[in-house]
Amino acid sequence: MKWLALIFIVVPVLEIGILLWSGNTFGLLPTIIIILGTGILGAYLAKKQGLKAIRDVQIQMKNFQAPGDAMVNAVFIFAGGLLLLSPGFITDLFGFLFLFSPTRQLFKPLVYKWIRSKMKNGQIIVM
Incomplete structure (x- = not known):
């Protein structure tokens, strides 16, 4: 839980810094257009x-298969969409990484490892 609190403090500070840098470097209007553009593109994707x-x-459910991998994909896509809707370049980067299948595959082993550890600890029960 400590890392979660750290993320909620560090990421917004970094986002504000990058947005200020972008506004100074490219100008206010281009920065706003980029933020709105990634939000709209992210919502569509x-x-x-x-x-x-x-x-x-x-x-998969219709074929009586466990939809585990498809469910993990769905969670990544949902998280990616949420990240793209929030203003900022760091969240946009991770949002796009979560939306595209080739890059999403890089994060899946981490999620599966986390799920396995929760199952071993009895925090997740599979029925």
């Missing part, structure tokens, strides 16, 4: 990828 993820989950 998250919707498109999210609908595909939902279809994948439905197909």
Whole structure:
């Protein structure tokens, strides 16, 4: 939990610093256009990828398969969409990384390792 508090303090401070730097370097209007553009593009991509993820989950369940990987993809896509809707360049970077499948694959082992450790500790129970 300490790292979560650290993220909620450090990331906004870094975002503000980068936004101020961008405003000074490129100007206020271009910075605002970039922020709005990534938000709009992120919403579009998250919707498109999210609908595909939902279809994948439905197909796997229809075929009596556990939709574990498809569910993890859906969570990444949802998180990526949320990150892209929040203003800032760091959150946009991680939002795009979570939305695209090749880069999402880099983060999946970390999530699976976290889930396994929670299952071993009895914090997650699979029925």
